[in-house]
Amino acid sequence: MEAYAIRWSPSRALGYAQLLAWICAEKEDDACIQQLVGSVPSQSAAKVVCFGGGAAEIMAFSGLLRYSRPSEAAGKPNSPSTEEVSDSLEALKVSAAKTTTTTTTTTTNPTTHPLLRLSHLDIADWTSVLSKLEQGLNTPPVLSKYASATARATNASFLEPGIVEHAFTRTDILNSSTEDLRATIGPAPALLTLMSTLNDLYTTSMPRTTDFLKKVTEAAPTGSLLLVVDTPGAHTEVTASNAEGEEEKRKYPMNLLLDFALVPKQRKTSGRKDDDVESRPAWEKVVEKTSMSYKLREGLRYPGSLENLRFQVHLFRRL
Numbered sequence: 192m193e194a195y196a197i198r199w200s201p202s203r204a205l206g207y208a209q210l211l212a213w214i215c216a217e218k219e220d221d222a223c224i225q226q227l228v229g230s231v232p233s234q235s236a237a238k239v240v241c242f243g244g245g246a247a248e249i250m251a252f253s254g255l256l257r258y259s260r261p262s263e264a265a266g267k268p269n270s271p272s273t274e275e276v277s278d279s280l281e282a283l284k285v286s287a288a289k290t291t292t293t294t295t296t297t298t299t300n301p302t303t304h305p306l307l308r309l310s311h312l313d314i315a316d317w318t319s320v321l322s323k324l325e326q327g328l329n330t331p332p333v334l335s336k337y338a339s340a341t342a343r344a345t346n347a348s349f350l351e352p353g354i355v356e357h358a359f360t361r362t363d364i365l366n367s368s369t370e371d372l373r374a375t376i377g378p379a380p381a382l383l384t385l386m387s388t389l390n391d392l393y394t395t396s397m398p399r400t401t402d403f404l405k406k407v408t409e410a411a412p413t414g415s416l417l418l419v420v421d422t423p424g425a426h427t428e429v430t431a432s433n434a435e436g437e438e439e440k441r442k443y444p445m446n447l448l449l450d451f452a453l454v455p456k457q458r459k460t461s462g463r464k465d466d467d468v469e470s471r472p473a474w475e476k477v478v479e480k481t482s483m484s485y486k487l488r489e490g491l492r493y494p495g496s497l498e499n500l501r502f503q504v505h506l507f508r509r510l
Contacts, residue, residue: 196246196320197495206485206500207251207386210420212258214506218477221508223380223416228259229306236305236356238381242364242407243388244311246320249357252309253328253350264306266331266348303353310375311359312367321359328355365392365399372410380414380509383407390425390445397427397448404452408473408509415509417453417474421445423482423503446481446505453507471510478506 218224227237241248256264311317329352334342360375376383385392392400407417425445453474485500 192245192315192317192320193323196324200246200250201493201495202487202498202500203247203387204250204254205487205497206502207247207420208254208258209485210483210502210504211251211255214418214478214504215255215259218416218506221416221477222414223382226380227255227307227382229263235379236308238308238310238377238379239384240310240376240381241312241384241386243313243385243391245313245315245317246324248311248384248386249309249321249324249328249355252307253355256306256354257349260306264350264354266329266351268345268347269331303351305356306354308356309358311357312362312364312375313359314361314363316361317359318361321357325355325357365396365403367403367406369406369409372406376410376412376415378412380412380416382416382418383411384418384420386418386420387422389419389449390421390427393427393443393445393448397429397443401448401452404449408453411509413509416477417507417509419449419505419507420502423501425503446479446503449505450476473510474507475510476505477508478504480504 215224215228219228219230222231223237225231226233226235227239239252311321328350329348331346331348334346338346362371389400392403411417426442427445427448428440428442454472454476457472481503483502483504485502487497487499491497
C-alpha cells in the first residue's frame with residue numbers, strides 16, 4: 192500500500208484537489224459545500240465519507256481546506272517563549288560563530304475545533320499509510336541544521352493539528368448494511384465520494400454494487416452530495432444469453448449503470464398516492480462531465496512519477 196501511495200496517489204491527490212476546488216466554486220450556494228469551505232458560520236465540522244478512499248483522498252481534502260480556509264486550516268509557526276528568546280540572544284553574545292539547533296515539538300492546540308471529519312472505508316489496509324500522511328500533515332517539516340533563523344521562525348505544518356479528524360475502517364463496502372452506512376454517514380448532510388472506485392465495484396459485481404448504491408440512498412440524509420469520479424469511458428462487461436440461448440458479452444457504460452441506480456426514469460403512475468411517492472427520484476444530478484482534464488503546472492516536480500489526468504465526474508444531491 193505504501194508503494195502504491197508513492198507511485199499513484201500524488202497525481203490523483205493533485206487532480207482530486209483541483210476538481211474539489213472547482214466543484215466548490217460551481218456549487219458555492221449548496222449548503223453542504225458552504226459548510227465544507229466555511230462560507231457560512233457553523234459550529235459543527237463538515238463530514239466527508241470516502242468509499243474506497245485512501246492516500247489520495249486525505250491529501251486532496253487537506254489541500255482543499257488549506258486552499259479554501261487558509262486562516263483557519265494552515266499550520267502556524269510556534270512562537271518562541273521569552274525565555275527562549277533570551278537564551279538565544281545570550282548564546283549569540285557568547286559566540287557568533289556557534290550554531291545552535293533547536294528541535295520543536297508541535298502539540299495539538301486544545302482550543303482547536305475540527306473543520307472536517309473525514310471517514311475512509313476500503314477493503315485494503317490503509318491504516319499505516321494514512322497514519323504516516325496524517326502525521327506529515329500535522330508536523331512541521333524537518334529543517335536542515337543550516338536553515339536560517341527566518342526559516343526556523345516561519346516553519347509550520349501544512350495543517351493546524353486537530354483541524355481534520357480522520358477515521359479509517361477496513362471493510363468490504365459491498366457487504367455493508369443500510370444501518371452500517373447510516374452510522375458512518377451520520378444524521379447531518381455529508382459529502383460522499385467514490386473516487387476511482389465505482390467501476391471496480393461494478394466489475395466485481397453489478398448486482399451487489401447496484402444494491403450498495405440503493406443502501407447509500409437509504410442512508411444518506413437529505414441535502415447530502417454524492418461525488419463519483421472515474422476514468423472516462425469506464426464500462427463493465429456482463430455475460431448474458433441472447434434470443435438463441437447463446438452467451439454473449441455486453442458492455443454497459445459506468446455512467447449508464449449509475450444513472451439507472453440513482454436517477455432511474457420516472458414510472459408512469461396510476462394516480463394513487465403511494466405510486467406518486469415511489470416515482471419521485473431520490474437524487475438530483477447537478478454535475479455531469481464525461482471527460483475533464485487535469486494538467487500539471489509547468490515546473491512541478493516530485494521524486495516519483497506525476498501524470499496528467501482525465502476524469503468523468505458525476506455529482507448528485509439527495510432530495
